[in-house]
Amino acid sequence: MSATTPKALFERHQSLIEKAVEVIHTREYWSPYSENMKKYAEDKVKSASADFKALCGQHFELETIKPTQKVTGERSPYGFELGISYDQPDLNALTEAMEAALPQWRDVGAQGRVGVCTEILHRLNEMSPLIGQTVMHTSGQGLMMAFQAGAPHAQDRGLEAVAYAWDAMKGIPESARWEKPQGKMDPLVMDKKFHIVPRGIGLVVGCSTFPTWNTYPGLFASLATGNPVIVKPHPGSILPAALTVKVAQEVLKEVGLPACLVSLVPDTQAEPITKELALNPKVKVIDFTGSSAFGNWLEENARQARVFTEKAGVNSIIIDSVSDLKAVTKNLAFTLSLYSGQMCTTTQAIYLPKDGINTPEGKISFDEFAQALATATSKFLSDNDRACMVLGAIQSEATAARIDECRKLGEIVLDSEQREHAHFPEARIHTPLILKVDGKDKATYSEERFGPVSFLIATESTDDSIRLAREVLNEQGAITLGFYSTDADRLNQAEELAMDVKVALSNNLDGGVFVNQSAAFSDFHATGGNPAANASLTDTAFVVNRFVVVQSRRHV
Template sequence: MTQSAQQMFDRHRQTLDQAVEAISSRDFWTPYPENMKKYPEDAVKGAPSKFESLLNQPFTLKAVESTRQVGSEVSPYGFDLGITYDQPDSEALIAAMQKAMPAWRDAGAEARVGVCLEILARLNAMSPDIAQAVMHTSGQGPMMAFQAGGPHAQDRGLEAVTYAWQAMAQIPATAKWVKPQGKHDPLVLDKRYHIVPRGISLVVACSTFPTWNTYPGLFASLATGNPVILKPHPGAILPVAMTARVAQEVLEEAGFDPCLVSLVPDSADAPVTKTLALDPAVKLIDFTGSNAFGDWLIQNATQAQVFAEKAGINSVIIDSVDNLKAVTMNLAFSLSLYSGQMCTTSQAIYVPKGGIETAEGHLSFDEVTAALSKAIDKFLSDNDRACAVLGAIQSPATEARIDECRGLGEILLDSEPREHAQFPKARIHTPLLLKVDAEQKAAYSEERFGPISFVIATEDTAHSIALAREVILEKGAITLGAYTTDDNVAEQFEELAMDVAAPLSLNMDGGVFVNQSAAFSDFHATGGNPAANASLCDQAFVASRFVVVQSRRHGQPD
């Protein structure tokens, strides 16, 4: 271990120990505050101008010889970023990474974890700057871009490092094996155990959460000794490039080759992901995105372990409620947040066509849907607040999907465009809420990414549960929400959650929402249904990123 890496580990050891305790207790804990006021005022106020200083020029990183310049990012708020990035020669990069890997491997777990913790600390200090990059590539609103793009993403990175530390710490460096032989001298072996990385890790980032979905794979692989290629989405390169720059700076300061974390950007018309994914040296792939490409990776990149988070049909089942106003306001926020462009946003809302029981008495199906529509409408009535919560639509394809889906059911609440006071060209649209019958399965059982949701009229709650089970088993889900005042029905929902391996949020009607996931406490996805084959984050997510190679030789008893 280099002296610098040891100093980094020692500097952050208390944070690591607290993180170990947090993932054991599952209590609330974070070293990275989500309140912007906890960061230097000058850094927060100066972030927009720092972002502007990056525009319309090359963004440089330490890299092997580049083949070309790429970059065509357009802010969903309506302007070109004009930033270009070097695209390194993939063969040269992989050769350089393979050359750098032994030193990174041999440095040991403390050195690698120390470097990772230092990277995360520096990223945290840069949260206001990263927020600007996330906002103007993903379209997230300012506060969400700060929280999800900054401290919450860093939480997930630290969580992965912590699980990696635990997994590696379970393996002793040496052991003396002594087997008694009765009257004869015992058999004695001296054994050594080496943590050996799998190989090069490819992290394929998404456009909507370029840091939150990227950091778990990046830090799980890096901490366990694997060099990491970051392959950003062509529409959201900047936040990933900023992350790579920090990682390279820390690696170099610690005495390691900065190419251990490298950026390989591409363009929509000349993608490189498939080429990288099929390279024999790539042994780990982290992917967030469409079912089609996730399935392609799993089926074709057979030399690698693929951790894939894909699409699913997130569902809410309403049986009965105490306070319908509180429930509908909670759902209104969930459906509006970032215009439904979250892997956790509910799409299918099951309600008995005969209505539901509430504390105020029985309400018909139409009264329930009217209350939900009214809650969304009221929540978004203030345009400034609406724009802050909705953010902007990241992709023109998502914007077009709103129009395409209007004919899939009866419109309960139509989507409408909104104008942003600061960015008049921003793509902003309110949610589209549709009513369908249970028989219209083709409409609601396909993911309709964006601000599009369906209220499904079922025969009764038992029918709702049966439909949700059928759809989730077939298509998967990252979240499952449910509402009931009946303890017996609540147990049925709990059973459903286990049957379909989807985490349950029951009776959320306050300040916690089904599409929020807290690091160190919530397991994001389970890996148990088609929406994802891994969880962010658990031991399984990190332990298979390295192998243990032992050696043994004759020894002498103590």
């Protein structure tokens, strides 16, 4: 008999769950998981690096259905092999076991499942310092970003998904007495039952750059709504996903449930397994983050499943006028530098008129703005230790190679340079490449160039900037759009543009908020309304399609 129950876990975390539901409706600031490392157990903070190193060179133990081979191959973007191996299960045996376990997980009920999910998140939060290390050395993020985005911010997004799931499920009654008046005759009376029924096995396909932040919404949305979940991490970022699965399995076993309800299926670049998994008829829900090519393939071919994708896009900023040139260029310098542009929200296309923009000090030319941005970026990155922390390391060799390939695409405003990390001399670290192109050369800037590459686009006017941006955003999609103007009418135009192309808008950011950052419980990440993503993290639509309601009725 288990030491605790799913219901007891719900009661333990009930106040947290209720607050999360409240905040998804108010959209105010709230974060239950601290992003301040000093708030975590001192011993866990101090031992995090050693704990990570202790995992390297070892076999990672998980509950695995019929293991067939060991998978390895992770290499830190900071220049060393992790040397960790993981069991790959037999896919048929795994999906059969998960399908067999589904009724038990379904019958735990919405309340119990939400309790289990919240306990998993609670335990993940307690080990945030270690998770930060694993995210750093698989994604290449700088340590502080890896800790914040990979641990508490990812956990925020996971709890947000649980809150939406609970909010949707608790609105469905378990039963109802139905009475229809019949005039002088006795009324028709029926008892009805309503069952929340999961669709089937969920598959979460992780990405290399955000192995937890982009995994947790789908993982917890599917799990809370009753679907067993296969976590298929990117071959270069397995460890953070493996730690997550390990915690989930421990909680499941403690409440007397099959550990296979959350299972890891690792693979390698040489022998990918995602397509086979995605087409398995038992897989009914798929979450994917990655390239447009594979995301589109999933949408077109995995017809048996509900597919949620976040793909590539061309994030854009339009500059009409600014109230503080120094503050704006400083803000943009951080935006372009953070994690070397390896974020799905980082700006690539910056539109401004070729005859310049207005500032309080007078009109400045296109080239003067370009120089101001280059100077701000160079100054921001002048301290090498700070630069390495902000830039992080380039996750893949292909992204680093892309920098060289892009140099010929325009006039170089600021060239990318390699930096050496004080503690990891083999790290792949590159500063941003900023290019100047003409607005007529749309083919150059309308394709996503993932990594630290951005374009300053010379247009005929602000109206021309809006026109070009609209065309590119309609064709390629985006997750973020920025707009700078001191004119109220122009800002209204920006709102209209954002609604037309269905992209989240940020106006006149010149302080401590950046266009490539989003806050759980308040900001919707992607809209699901343009080619960059068919879903939003997180809204009601993201969770309610993961279950159906089956009713039964009988006469009283």
